[in-house]
Amino acid sequence: MDLKNAPITLAEVADAAGVGESTVSRVLRNHGSFSEKTRARVMAAVDKLGYVPNKIAGALASTGTPLVAIIVPSLSNIVFADVLSGVTRALEVRQKQAVFAVTEYDPMREEALVAAVLAWRPEAVMLVGLEHTEGTRKLLRAAGCRVLELLDIDGEPIDIAVGFSHRSAGRATAAHLIEKGYTRIAYVGHDMERDTRSAKRLEGFVEQLNQAGLTLRDREIRNAPSSVSAGKAGLANVLSRSPDVDAVYFSNDDMALGGYFHCLSVGIPVPDRLAIIGFNALDICRHTPQPIASILTRRVEIGRRAAELLLEDAPAQTVDVGFLLVPGETA
Structure with missing residues (x-):
């Protein structure tokens, strides 16, 4: 392993600040007892060393993470990019971290990706559409997190659906x-x-x-x-x-x-x-x-509304945002 590329550890921060690792942890989480002088020493060491806390590791020690997993069919299609834009703008306000995965319209790949993201204990999983494999549906029902299905309301959602017919x-x-x-x-x-x-x-x-x-x-x-x-x-x-x-x-x-x-x-x-x-x-x-x-x-609105319902801890429901026919000049 190239030590020059090894991440700075909590132990190194503690050594630089002259305190114990548990004290550094309390300061970084802003939880527990420590003096203002101790906080200043710890933060000075963090700044000097360029330490980045491993928030996922810390969150996994508790019951979940602030992660919201979003699984889409494609990133080359602007439709899904618009949905993601609406979701992430709303989530960022509440400091939720969105992570993305792409299925390439393959339902079995979607099932594998759902299993993978659930291992990280996300706060919610967002997917496109209402049609999934039975394995995917079982995983999501047993996950204990919110499930939001986007861009379609022609069917029975697992939890919350936001879209149109x-x-x-x-x-x-x-x-x-x-x-x-x-x-x-x-x-x-x-x-x-x-x-x-x-x-x-x-x-x-x-x-x-x-x-x-x-x-x-x-x-x-x-x-x-x-x-x-x-x-x-x-x-x-x-x-x-x-x-x-x-x-x-x-x-x-x-x-x-x-x-x-x-x-x-x-x-x-x-x-x-x-x-x-x-x-x-x-x-x-x-x-x-x-x-x-x-x-x-209304793709951006669909993403935004889904994120808002998640942040509100809204009950299971179906939200129809509608659509609009644009006559154009070709018909």
């Missing part, structure tokens, strides 16, 4: 296209087996179409995560099979942006020849030559 969002999207007079409607989406929320949106969308006496003219499900390239290729495939389609619903704005780029590249007039609508109302899609029609989701 994806089925309702899908229905609202279909209603908008129907109201605009579109009847030959297709769908382009990404892997729905892992992203269950996109599957719920499609269910609601199809239900609304059926109520109006319509059916999907075509659908393209890409066996891959959502991306601009997947949306572009997906729309090209749909139009090659069903050239008379007059509107396309994309599973999210990444996919819709790709569809819009395809239209630009081959000269398809939007929305005169083909309407495009997505989901999430990402900032980039508001600044395309024609702002893309979408559903605005």
Whole structure:
């Protein structure tokens, strides 16, 4: 071991201050009896040596830690970054430490990560969505900590759920296209087996179409995560099979942006020849030559509200923050 990189220990601080380790511990925790002179000596030694207390080790000696574990499907998707922003801003006010883990939309990986973070005895675990393996649900129910499930309320939460109805969002999207007079409607989406929320949106969308006496003219499900390239290729495939389609619903704005780029590249007039609508109302899609029609989701608010409920020690509940349809100029 390279001793130059070894962390300064509590014993070294105690030796530099000329006191016992237990005294240093009491000063750093600001708990127990010690004089102001002793505190000054200890803090001078801490400052001189650059000592950083191992707060996790100390907390594990008690019943828990001030940690809040947040497990998300991806960090490359701005949606989850927005949620994390809302959570961390609220937690920082109360000096709670957020730690993150990424599942890559793999439910078994989520289960393994839940087991790993629970070993640190967090104060709470936050996850995205309501669908988990039975093993994950058992772990969380037995953990004795708060559980907050975010971005979805279409189901039964373990403890607290904060989000909106994806089925309702899908229905609202279909209603908008129907109201605009579109009847030959297709769908382009990404892997729905892992992203269950996109599957719920499609269910609601199809239900609304059926109520109006319509059916999907075509659908393209890409066996891959959502991306601009997947949306572009997906729309090209749909139009090659069903050239008379007059509107396309994309599973999210990444996919819709790709569809819009395809239209630009081959000269398809939007929305005169083909309407495009997505989901999430990402900032980039508001600044395309024609702002893309979408559903605005209140992602930062969801994160903030979940953190506030945790800090309030609120009872188990479901909080619907709603969504907003943004007409844009593409539908």
